[in-house]
Amino acid sequence: MLDIHGLDVHYDGVHALRGLSVTVEQGEIVALLGNNGAGKTTTLSAISGLVRPGDGTVVFDGQEITRDKPHTIAARGLVHVPEGRRVFSTLTIHENLQLGGYMVRDQAEIRKRIAHIYELLPRLAERRDQQGGTLSGGEQQMLAIGRALVTGPRLLLLDEPSMGLAPLVVASVMRLIAQINAEGTSVLLVEQNATAALGIAHRGYVLENGVRILEGHAVELRADPRVADAYLGGM
Numbered sequence: 001m002l003d004i005h006g007l008d009v010h011y012d013g014v015h016a017l018r019g020l021s022v023t024v025e026q027g028e029i030v031a032l033l034g035n036n037g038a039g040k041t042t043t044l045s046a047i048s049g050l051v052r053p054g055d056g057t058v059v060f061d062g063q064e065i066t067r068d069k070p071h072t073i074a075a076r077g078l079v080h081v082p083e084g085r086r087v088f089s090t091l092t093i094h095e096n097l098q099l100g101g102y103m104v105r106d107q108a109e110i111r112k113r114i115a116h117i118y119e120l121l122p123r124l125a126e127r128r129d130q131q132g133g134t135l136s137g138g139e140q141q142m143l144a145i146g147r148a149l150v151t152g153p154r155l156l157l158l159d160e161p162s163m164g165l166a167p168l169v170v171a172s173v174m175r176l177i178a179q180i181n182a183e184g185t186s187v188l189l190v191e192q193n194a195t196a197a198l199g200i201a202h203r204g205y206v207l208e209n210g211v212r213i214l215e216g217h218a219v220e221l222r223a224d225p226r227v228a229d230a231y232l233g234g235m
């Protein structure tokens with residue numbers, strides 16, 4: 001479904017990605033792990049058109065999208081939820097969700113998708129007329145994911161959805177992602193929290209300094225002593 005090959009990204013003086021290759025098959029959750037500065041966010045930005053790669057290709061559903069504009073890429077069903085939630089704090093929860101439908105012409109379809117999100121996330125339904133900024137961190141993260149779902153994605157790019165959340169809240173965000181995936185959306189999940197990500201992912205990659213240093217099935221990565229030492233807190 002997504003095939004990234006030989007991706008190279010330079011910022012001023014920083015070689016952030018060096019020949020990175022990553023694939024996501026239809027129906028998968030793929031975790032992209034690594035420490036601060038490893039190049040995870042850059043990978044998502046290069047896929048969604050926010051950053052121009054110097055070299056390499058990004059192919060989505062058999063079509064090359066490298067260097068396409070972000071809105072064209074999103075319209076194809078490849079939707080990026082950036083780090084830091086970015087909920088519109090003065091708009092209500094319902095208005096935040098409606099904004100997700102800006103590219104969708106069919107109003108009935110938007111209503112149907114929002115109704116489904118309220119089923120998945122009853123706490124948002126209870127608070128639909130409350131301002132986005134009044135939600136807890138975890139609820140804002142779920143709202144950001146919910147808003148992305150209104151666009152009808154086939155592949156979601158999620159950037160550190162666990163950031164700054166307490167462990168129990170991280171667990172509910174991960175359950176939400178697993179449920180969305182079970183309903184048919186593929187996911188590329190960037191996380192520093194390797195334990196949480198490998199708990200729901202099918203496969204994963206580990207990046208270091210813009211290079212892929214490990215890849216494998218989630219079970220294999222969880223059992224790999226190099227992953228345990230560096231990313232699972234030595235468990």
Ligand code: ATP
Nearest residue numbers: 011012014016034035036037038039040041042043
């Ligand atoms: P984090 O978990 O901290 O977000 P990351 O794995 O997502 O880390 P990136 O944000 O992709 O890493 O950064 C990769 C490298 O590129 C880092 O060395 C970072 O300092 C650098 N970098 C990222 N964005 C820019 C930018 N806009 N200008 C210059 N350098 C950048």
